[in-house]
Amino acid sequence: MNPLLDIHPEVAQALQRGAAVVALESTIIAHGMPWPQNVETALAVEAEVRAHGAVPATIAVIDGRLKAGLDRPAIEAFGRAGPSLPKASRRDLPLLLARGQSGATTVAATMIIAALAGIRVFATGGIGGVHRGAGTSFDISADLQELARTPVAVVCAGAKAILDLPLTLEYLETHGVPVIGWRTDRLPAFYTRDSGLPLVQRADDVAEIAASMRVQWGLGYPGGLVVANPIPAEFEMPRDVITQAIAGALAEADAQGISGKAITPFLLDRVATLTGGDSLASNIQLVLNNARLAAGLAVAYVAQPIA
Numbered sequence: 101m102n103p104l105l106d107i108h109p110e111v112a113q114a115l116q117r118g119a120a121v122v123a124l125e126s127t128i129i130a131h132g133m134p135w136p137q138n139v140e141t142a143l144a145v146e147a148e149v150r151a152h153g154a155v156p157a158t159i160a161v162i163d164g165r166l167k168a169g170l171d172r173p174a175i176e177a178f179g180r181a182g183p184s185l186p187k188a189s190r191r192d193l194p195l196l197l198a199r200g201q202s203g204a205t206t207v208a209a210t211m212i213i214a215a216l217a218g219i220r221v222f223a224t225g226g227i228g229g230v231h232r233g234a235g236t237s238f239d240i241s242a243d244l245q246e247l248a249r250t251p252v253a254v255v256c257a258g259a260k261a262i263l264d265l266p267l268t269l270e271y272l273e274t275h276g277v278p279v280i281g282w283r284t285d286r287l288p289a290f291y292t293r294d295s296g297l298p299l300v301q302r303a304d305d306v307a308e309i310a311a312s313m314r315v316q317w318g319l320g321y322p323g324g325l326v327v328a329n330p331i332p333a334e335f336e337m338p339r340d341v342i343t344q345a346i347a348g349a350l351a352e353a354d355a356q357g358i359s360g361k362a363i364t365p366f367l368l369d370r371v372a373t374l375t376g377g378d379s380l381a382s383n384i385q386l387v388l389n390n391a392r393l394a395a396g397l398a399v400a401y402v403a404q405p406i407a
């Protein structure tokens with residue numbers, strides 16, 4: 101085991117006996133939602149994973165240690181600290197660890213730590229992607245490169261329409277990352293079920309996805325995959341409301357010159373405010389929905405014969 105990694109005893113036991121484990125990220129807690137909904141959601145997501153037969157492992161960096169599995173006080177402390185914690189992606193981990201500091205892990209950093217711990221399934225809200233205007237800003241989330249290099253299945257509600265979704269799909273295709281629609285032929289757009297973009301891969305049964313993961317890694321592919329799970333219809337946002345909020349948030353970011361790692365948290369916060377908090381309620385429901393599917397996938401994965 102990596103000497104920088106602490107696996108929570110319950111998670112370690114589950115991994116040892118070949119039981120299902122689901123990784124969860126901590127940037128969504130510290131930077132993706134306001135307190136106290138962030139803590140309530142993180143705890144509810146863990147409970148949802150358990151209710152569906154898997155052990156949750158919330159992932160973070162605490163005092164220079166990689167953590168796979170947090171107890172309740174640690175989750176509460178993370179949620180209260182919120183944006184005062186650094187947002188940690190792949191490039192941030194080495195110096196943070198060397199200095200003995202703490203950080204909230206993005207999808208990319210969570211995948212790295214999950215893979216080190218031997219966890220193959222991860223649930224989140226939405227992945228980072230190619231930003232609108234990336235042709236000049238070059239802003240492409242490190243999440244996409246991580247999906248190309250680290251063997252973890254990421255269950256998400258697609259990506260937010262704050263991003264350039266067609267280019268995000270192109271990038272994933274170029275890097276050979278499978279994007280499997282869960283009971284859908286279209287890429288979900290986080291708050292809405294359908295971005296209008298066709299997906300070429302679809303699965304209706306978790307055993308199929310689990311088998312595909314075994315084959316992918318059996319072939320020696322280095323990377324992961326995206327399982328794109330649409331938000332339940334009853335929690336979808338009206339398309340015009342969310343489109344307007346996103347346009348407003350993007351215009352504000354542009355006017356204020358927000359860029360780099362600050363842009364995603366800025367846009368998430370502004371969209372939530374501009375929708376009067378409605379988008380937060382949708383956000384919470386889609387994360388719970390992803391936790392359920394990820395638990396089912398983790399159960400199916402450990403039941404699969406090794407390819």
Ligand code: PSU
Pocket residue numbers: 125127128131132189205206207208225226227228229240241242243260290360361362364365368
């Ligand atoms: N998208 C969301 N909610 C989030 C994030 C993305 O809808 O909380 C977070 C995730 O942690 C993701 C990160 O990995 O933002 C991407 O940030 P960046 O674009 O700076 O790589």
Ligand code: MN
Pocket residue numbers: 239240241242360361
């Ligand atoms: Mn970026």
